[in-house]
Amino acid sequence: MTAEPTKDILEERLGRLTPADIRKAVETFRAALGHQGAADLNACVHCGLCADTCHYALTSDEPENPPAYKVNLVMAVFKRYFTRLGRTVPGWVGARELDETLTREWVDVLFGRCSLCGRCNLNCSVGLNITALITAARAALTAIGLIPPELQSTITTAYTTGNNMGIAQNDWVETVQWLEEELQAETGDPTARMPLDLHGARMLYTVNPREPKFFPLSLLAAGKVFYAAGESWTLATDYYDVTNYGLYSGEAPVAGELSDRLVRTVERLGCQELILGECGHGFNANRWAAPEWLSKRYPFRVRSVLELLAEYIRDGRITLDPSKHTEPVTLHDPCNLVRLGGVVEAQRFVLRHAVQQFVEMTPNREKNFCCGGGGGQLAMTRYAQRRLQAGRIKADQIGATAAKVVATPCHNCMDQLSELNKEYKLGVAIKTVCELVAEALVLPAQ
Amino acid sequence: MGVIEVNGKQHELNEEGFMVNPMEWDRDIAAALARQEEGLQELSPAHWAVIEFIRAYFLEKQLAPMVRAICKTTGFPLRQIYEMFPSGPAKGACKLAGLPKPDGCV
Amino acid sequence: MAGLDPLRLAVLAAAAWCLAALVFQTVRAYRFGRHEIHSAAAGVSLKGIAYAFGPGMMPWGKESAARHLPTYLTGIGYHGAVFAALGYLVTVMSRVALPAEWRIPLTAVFAAGAAGGIGLLVKRAVKPVLRSISCPDDFAANVLVDLLLAAAIASLWIPGADTVLLATAALLFLYIPLGKIRHCFFFFYSRILFGIFFGRRGVLPPRPRESQP
Numbered sequence: 001m002t003a004e005p006t007k008d009i010l011e012e013r014l015g016r017l018t019p020a021d022i023r024k025a026v027e028t029f030r031a032a033l034g035h036q037g038a039a040d041l042n043a044c045v046h047c048g049l050c051a052d053t054c055h056y057a058l059t060s061d062e063p064e065n066p067p068a069y070k071v072n073l074v075m076a077v078f079k080r081y082f083t084r085l086g087r088t089v090p091g092w093v094g095a096r097e098l099d100e101t102l103t104r105e106w107v108d109v110l111f112g113r114c115s116l117c118g119r120c121n122l123n124c125s126v127g128l129n130i131t132a133l134i135t136a137a138r139a140a141l142t143a144i145g146l147i148p149p150e151l152q153s154t155i156t157t158a159y160t161t162g163n164n165m166g167i168a169q170n171d172w173v174e175t176v177q178w179l180e181e182e183l184q185a186e187t188g189d190p191t192a193r194m195p196l197d198l199h200g201a202r203m204l205y206t207v208n209p210r211e212p213k214f215f216p217l218s219l220l221a222a223g224k225v226f227y228a229a230g231e232s233w234t235l236a237t238d239y240y241d242v243t244n245y246g247l248y249s250g251e252a253p254v255a256g257e258l259s260d261r262l263v264r265t266v267e268r269l270g271c272q273e274l275i276l277g278e279c280g281h282g283f284n285a286n287r288w289a290a291p292e293w294l295s296k297r298y299p300f301r302v303r304s305v306l307e308l309l310a311e312y313i314r315d316g317r318i319t320l321d322p323s324k325h326t327e328p329v330t331l332h333d334p335c336n337l338v339r340l341g342g343v344v345e346a347q348r349f350v351l352r353h354a355v356q357q358f359v360e361m362t363p364n365r366e367k368n369f370c371c372g373g374g375g376g377q378l379a380m381t382r383y384a385q386r387r388l389q390a391g392r393i394k395a396d397q398i399g400a401t402a403a404k405v406v407a408t409p410c411h412n413c414m415d416q417l418s419e420l421n422k423e424y425k426l427g428v429a430i431k432t433v434c435e436l437v438a439e440a441l442v443l444p445a446q
Numbered sequence: 447m448g449v450i451e452v453n454g455k456q457h458e459l460n461e462e463g464f465m466v467n468p469m470e471w472d473r474d475i476a477a478a479l480a481r482q483e484e485g486l487q488e489l490s491p492a493h494w495a496v497i498e499f500i501r502a503y504f505l506e507k508q509l510a511p512m513v514r515a516i517c518k519t520t521g522f523p524l525r526q527i528y529e530m531f532p533s534g535p536a537k538g539a540c541k542l543a544g545l546p547k548p549d550g551c552v
Numbered sequence: 553m554a555g556l557d558p559l560r561l562a563v564l565a566a567a568a569w570c571l572a573a574l575v576f577q578t579v580r581a582y583r584f585g586r587h588e589i590h591s592a593a594a595g596v597s598l599k600g601i602a603y604a605f606g607p608g609m610m611p612w613g614k615e616s617a618a619r620h621l622p623t624y625l626t627g628i629g630y631h632g633a634v635f636a637a638l639g640y641l642v643t644v645m646s647r648v649a650l651p652a653e654w655r656i657p658l659t660a661v662f663a664a665g666a667a668g669g670i671g672l673l674v675k676r677a678v679k680p681v682l683r684s685i686s687c688p689d690d691f692a693a694n695v696l697v698d699l700l701l702a703a704a705i706a707s708l709w710i711p712g713a714d715t716v717l718l719a720t721a722a723l724l725f726l727y728i729p730l731g732k733i734r735h736c737f738f739f740f741y742s743r744i745l746f747g748i749f750f751g752r753r754g755v756l757p758p759r760p761r762e763s764q765p
Binding site for chain 2: 006150153154157164165166167171174175178208209210212213214215216217243279378379381382383384385411412415418419422
Binding site: 030031033034035036037038039040042043044045046047048049050051052053063066068069072084085091092093094121122123124125126127128129287288289290291292294295296297298301302338339340341342344345365366367 | 581585604687688743745
């Protein structure tokens with residue numbers, strides 16, 4: 001007996017597009033492009049030199065993979081609806097109607113073959129913000145329900161429950177209390193705290209929900225470092241989710257609301273600083289994108305926990321013993337944190353103090369390759385095989401370092417790297433920077 | 447899309463090996479998934495304790511339990527859970543228990 | 553004005569059209585929406601812009617250049633020749649006679665540029681990645697510019713061939729805003745935004761390695 005294939009919501013939706021849908025998509029596209037998108041689409045010369053900067057194009061010959069092809073799909077619609085020649089002689093300039101065929105291709109290519117890592121932006125002959133162009137097209141698709149349902153589901157869960165894994169508040173609180181007991185056992189200090197809703201704490205710490213849900217040791221590690229540094233900090237009982245998948249759907253109002261919850265929580269608890277846990281896209285979303293989504297200047301500082309860790313070390317607030325880590329450790333640079341986020345040296349400074357042998361991957365820093373899991377790829381199950389294939393570049397990079405441990409300041413990268421570890425038999429351990437620091441921590445004598 | 451054939455019946459799996467129709471799950475499927483997806487030839491009583499708790503929790507709440515709840519109910523320390531299921535609680539244990547892929551960064 | 557024959561007038565009119573249309577397109581692009589920036593800067597926009605037009609254009613600044621050095625150098629030569637030809641056009645327009653010894657070096661520059669242009673054209677027609685993203689406009693733009701370079705060479709050597717150069721230039725100016733050659737203007741628009749983006753985020757220029765954060 002053969003199982004009846006389950007119907008796909010996205011496929012059904014693609015088959016029922018109306019002219020009103022297309023109009024809505026085009027309007028959303030225009031607004032999402034903004035002047036930068038319009039300028040970029042007027043500036044692209046179709047040189048195609050971006051092709052081999054992309055991990056998708058480098059790992060597969062499929063013609064849809066080069067960034068130039070992706071930009072061209074976006075450009076075709078721009079020209080058809082917003083340029084004179086594109087309207088009058090579309091064939092001459094490669095303008096195309098946003099019909100069912102092109103919409104289908106937009107979904108498959110712009111959602112399914114791009115992790116929005118921005119490596120092509122950096123290396124583009126002209127300097128187009130290609131990730132922004134693709135995000136604008138994704139926004140148009142999302143506006144008419146053409147977002148892969150697995151990605152939308154993560155956004156909806158975050159929007160309706162307050163965190164992207166739908167963790168109930170009592171479960172979260174219970175997990176934090178359990179971790180507090182663990183922290184007290186580890187430090188031998190019964191007054192050690194994992195504070196919840198501590199009003200007036202200096203900083204609010206935010207986490208990836210997969211930490212409390214499945215991988216709580218990284219949260220415990222952060223708590224231990226804050227304890228050692230004598231930090232005044234707190235977690236919130238309600239909004240603690242650093243992620244924001246709205247960055248990947250392009251739906252600015254939803255993305256803005258998700259980030260605004262953290263802003264409101266900082267204000268509710270009277271904190272002076274929002275510290276973003278180890279999460280690449282969460283950093284880009286909350287540090288850079290959210291103030292624009294919300295048209296708001298934040299009255300408090302937003303930093304990555306990596307910058308805080310570097311500050312602790314620099315100011316002598318924590319002491320580390322690198323001999324706790326004798327095996328070679330390499331570092332994966334999450335695109336949203338490094339190339340698109342500007343946190344480049346802090347994690348290196350921290351690792352050089354926390355481990356004995358720190359080896360760089362090649363290339364690294366802003367030139368680093370994506371792990372393949374960004375852009376919502378990890379959530380979009382339907383494209384999993386492509387994601388693993390595109391991750392080969394990263395697997396090769398790791399293999400070439402001969403490191404035994406890969407540090408990555410991003411839980412999303414961590415999951416993709418774990419899959420690459422299995423798929424390409426790398427035999428490495430994958431850890432967050434906080435975990436490595438916590439393991440090397442020398443606690444002051446009681 | 448993949449399939450897994452157990453006792454002459456085919457069951458749909460998504461691209462990552464999670465069951466598309468979680469209600470088709472039974473213990474034979476779990477054992478087959480353990481071999482195919484996790485490389486576990488035999489499931490020990492400890493594995494079954496974890497899988498059965500996750501399954502019961504899912505049937506009641508339509509959600510995967512917190513790893514805290516798994517540890518508390520089964521009495522296994524966290525480290526042991528990670529050792530028993532090499533792909534972790536989500537892509538290991540929950541997958542074998544026939545749960546759909548959870549939302550979020552997993 | 554003395555010396556303005558109909559052909560020169562046509563070139564001027566086409567250039568004026570070109571400029572006006574590009575300004576119009578800039579305004580239109582601007583109207584897609586612009587917001588003031590609210591996030592706190594971590595770096596300096598101006599430094600980013602300086603990097604974008606300086607080291608960021610070098611082969612070690614971008615992989616598109618490093619991995620495709622011949623294409624990159626051809627592109628530089630091509631663009632250099634086009635700007636030289638436009639400079640030469642100004643002398644023809646104003647009937648300034650160039651010293652005879654300039655003819656050979658100029659011919660070399662224009663010919664090298666044209667050869668490069670034709671090379672890029674062939675590459676576009678042959679390479680699958682490029683074919684998949686190319687439209688007639690991409691070829692037409694290249695051909696028009698190659699024609700300008702050829703006409704410039706002709707006018708250097710053949711008495712009376714100035715008219716061919718002027719006619720080609722008028723045609724080119726008419727076409728610039730319609731097709732992809734508008735990048736001659738929008739390149740700067742995009743590149744400045746590139747510099748601002750990476751500059752204020754503190755990504756570019758790259759900070760000294762091993763620096764303390």
